[in-house]
Amino acid sequence: MVDTKIKTIYDVICPFCGSLCDDLEVDIDKSTQTIIGIRNACQIGTAKLFASNPSEHRYTKPMIKKDGKLTETTIDIAINKAAEILIKSKRPLLYGFSSTECEAQGKGVELAEILGGVLDNTASVCHGPSLLAEQDVGVSTSTLGEYKNRADLVIFWGCNPVHAHPRHLGRYSEFVRGYFRKDGRNDRVVIVIDPRNTQTAQIADIHIQVNPKEDYELLNAIRAMVRGVELEDDKIAGVTKEKIKEVIEIMKKSNYGVIFFGMGLTQSSSHHRNVDSAICLTRELNDYTKFLITPMRGHYNVTGANTVFTWNTGYAYSIDFSRGYPRYNPGEFSSVDLLMRDEIDASLIVASDPASNFPADSVVNLFKHPLIVIEPHETPTSAFADIVFPVAIAGIECEGTAYRMDHIPLRLRKVKEPPENCLSDAIILEKIINKINELKGEKQ
Amino acid sequence: MGNQTVKLGDIFDIQGKSTKENLRVVIEGNLENVKRIGEKMSSGEIIINGNIGMHLGNQMTGGKIIVNGNADDWAGAMLKGGELEINGNAGNYVGAAYRGFWKGMEDGIIRVHGKIGREAMLWARNSKGENKWPILYCNDAGSFLGIHNHGGTIIVNGDTDVYPGADQAWGNIIVNGKILKKLASYKKIGEKKEISLPNGEIIKGNYIEYSGDHSVKKETNGRLFLKL
Numbered sequence: 142m143v144d145t146k147i148k149t150i151y152d153v154i155c156p157f158c159g160s161l162c163d164d165l166e167v168d169i170d171k172s173t174q175t176i177i178g179i180r181n182a183c184q185i186g187t188a189k190l191f192a193s194n195p196s197e198h199r200y201t202k203p204m205i206k207k208d209g210k211l212t213e214t215t216i217d218i219a220i221n222k223a224a225e226i227l228i229k230s231k232r233p234l235l236y237g238f239s240s241t242e243c244e245a246q247g248k249g250v251e252l253a254e255i256l257g258g259v260l261d262n263t264a265s266v267c268h269g270p271s272l273l274a275e276q277d278v279g280v281s282t283s284t285l286g287e288y289k290n291r292a293d294l295v296i297f298w299g300c301n302p303v304h305a306h307p308r309h310l311g312r313y314s315e316f317v318r319g320y321f322r323k324d325g326r327n328d329r330v331v332i333v334i335d336p337r338n339t340q341t342a343q344i345a346d347i348h349i350q351v352n353p354k355e356d357y358e359l360l361n362a363i364r365a366m367v368r369g370v371e372l373e374d375d376k377i378a379g380v381t382k383e384k385i386k387e388v389i390e391i392m393k394k395s396n397y398g399v400i401f402f403g404m405g406l407t408q409s410s411s412h413h414r415n416v417d418s419a420i421c422l423t424r425e426l427n428d429y430t431k432f433l434i435t436p437m438r439g440h441y442n443v444t445g446a447n448t449v450f451t452w453n454t455g456y457a458y459s460i461d462f463s464r465g466y467p468r469y470n471p472g473e474f475s476s477v478d479l480l481m482r483d484e485i486d487a488s489l490i491v492a493s494d495p496a497s498n499f500p501a502d503s504v505v506n507l508f509k510h511p512l513i514v515i516e517p518h519e520t521p522t523s524a525f526a527d528i529v530f531p532v533a534i535a536g537i538e539c540e541g542t543a544y545r546m547d548h549i550p551l552r553l554r555k556v557k558e559p560p561e562n563c564l565s566d567a568i569i570l571e572k573i574i575n576k577i578n579e580l581k582g583e584k585q
Numbered sequence: 586m587g588n589q590t591v592k593l594g595d596i597f598d599i600q601g602k603s604t605k606e607n608l609r610v611v612i613e614g615n616l617e618n619v620k621r622i623g624e625k626m627s628s629g630e631i632i633i634n635g636n637i638g639m640h641l642g643n644q645m646t647g648g649k650i651i652v653n654g655n656a657d658d659w660a661g662a663m664l665k666g667g668e669l670e671i672n673g674n675a676g677n678y679v680g681a682a683y684r685g686f687w688k689g690m691e692d693g694i695i696r697v698h699g700k701i702g703r704e705a706m707l708w709a710r711n712s713k714g715e716n717k718w719p720i721l722y723c724n725d726a727g728s729f730l731g732i733h734n735h736g737g738t739i740i741v742n743g744d745t746d747v748y749p750g751a752d753q754a755w756g757n758i759i760v761n762g763k764i765l766k767k768l769a770s771y772k773k774i775g776e777k778k779e780i781s782l783p784n785g786e787i788i789k790g791n792y793i794e795y796s797g798d799h800s801v802k803k804e805t806n807g808r809l810f811l812k813l
């Protein structure tokens with residue numbers, strides 16, 4: 142007999158990393174609304190889905206700080222207090238947004254605009270440099286489906302998908318069979334450029350162990366040698382000239398090459414200039430063959446955050462509304478820099494944990510001022526918050542849209558009911574916006 | 586201030602008269618958080634006694650600004666004319682293009698007597714036809730000095746950090762001290778006892794002449810001179 146206590150939902154999209162795998166199968170216990178089985182997801186995706194089940198770390202009631210301790214409160218009191226804090230602030234910061242859906246991100250833009258605040262997402266500390274480089278020199282890119290079907294040369298530069306995007310290799314880039322790559326892995330040459338001997342490097346055909354922090358030098362030398370310039374040095378960034386020549390030959394002879402790059406390029410010492418040079422190399426290789434480049438975005442919807450912010454304001458991150466219109470300048474309006482200079486006097490963090498990722502000095506300044514957090518689980522950031530809103534997790538407990546790392550929008554599915562009292566990020570933000578409008582109206 | 590508008594008089598004590606020509610403004614105090622002084626200025630003179638915040642004299646087309654202190658990032662960004670003199674240090678992106686702009690400093694002179702930060706003169710661009718020669722003098726310089734340079738001139742009296750002239754298409758960079766690390770794509774082409782700059786200035790001394798950046802072009806008019 143069919144067990145009717147369990148419901149299986151097919152084609153679920155994994156809301157964890159930028160690969161947005163869309164083939165998960167999730168078993169739900171209908172009576173308790175808990176996830177009891179997951180198929181097709183990788184370890185990290187599975188962990189995220191299971192973490193939505195009730196646990197002591199999950200917030201289920203709005204919390205407000207009283208006598209230095211977070212205590213339970215009602216949603217109305219929490220919304221009221223949050224609105225008051227934000228209205229009073231002269232330079233509020235709205236940060237996070239990369240692990241939620243596009244509708245909530247849109248509400249974030251609206252809130253930042255009515256507050257005259259600063260709006261930023263996690264690209265500020267991960268792939269922001271990629272965006273800067275793209276603005277400087279443009280970018281030739283494509284979708285993961287194209288790479289899967291066509292690429293015969295795959296280069297992973299400064300990224301380790303075996304750990305960070307585990308199913309990327311199986312679904313799009315390394316082992317998968319494509320329309321023109323019928324033999325899967327055997328039809329592709331895989332090169333890893335990384336100072337570390339990562340698991341991705343161990344299963345590659347060639348591993349180039351560039352010296353740490355010297356990626357720029359290597360990129361620059363490859364570009365000069367692609368142009369046929371004979372260099373004076375025998376070894377560049379720890380790599381011999383012969384090895385570089387060998388790689389250039391492989392690049393030029395390939396039919397369709399792609400560079401996937403990660404934070405090894407964006408967050409090592411030359412930051413956006415590494416990406417700038419990698420994009421220029423890609424462009425120049427198109428004189429010989431088809432070559433494209435794609436960043437390995439981490440958070441599942443950081444690409445969505447950049448896209449939604451851009452279609453609303455013209456800019457992807459680090460946006461200041463203090464003059465009533467959007468202005469953009471990473472370094473000036475980016476969260477870490479603002480916090481380091483102690484310019485922020487109140488913050489609203491949505492689906493993010495800056496306390497674990499930002500430099501210590503900036504976190505000290507973040508905690509000095511009122512802090513509102515919209516977050517399903519306890520995090521180092523929420524532990525120091527003045528107000529915490531519990532939420533339904535997007536892609537598990539509510540629907541929404543997310544953008545894959547290659548800018549493909551996918552509709553997230555709701556697989557189970559959220560805990561009682563938990564609203565979606567978008568609804569909480571809308572309630573705060575309505576309250577602010579109401580309070581401002583009263584004042585006038 | 587933040588999302589509020591305040592009156593200048595609430596923050597500064599203001600004295601003097603305004604005139605249409607030869608206006609001279611003297612600003613005293615610690616102005617580290619004051620941004621965009623002298624933005625798009627076209628004539629006159631500003632003297633700042635103290636440290637100054639970001640975007641000092643950005644996009645100015647004429648006149649002169651003197652800072653007796655340090656300047657923060659983007660000092661003289663996208664300068665189109667005039668003169669900027671900083672007697673202390675300056676931050677990152679001195680005379681640089683703003684994000685996404687392909688034309689940075691187009692004309693004018695920046696002199697920094699102290700150190701400057703990263704990526705100074707990013708996307709600087711000269712114009713032979715209009716006789717425009719953007720030029721930067723400084724003491725020590727940070728990394729990626731003159732990156733994507735398209736005709737700017739940079740004279741460094743001290744040392745530079747890594748990769749001066751990265752992606753330089755053409756232009757001149759003269760370093761009188763040491764270079765922490767030069768890119769492999771620069772090639773030695775000889776030695777020079779006299780360098781004549783496009784603005785007519787002549788610099789004497791013993792220099793090694795490198796051409797580059799060859800990652801941009803196989804044959805290039807970009808030059809890096811390092812004092813022997």
Ligand code: SF4
Nearest residue numbers: 155158162183186308
């Ligand atoms: S690779 Fe990423 S999207 Fe796919 S299952 Fe793993 S965590 Fe989820």
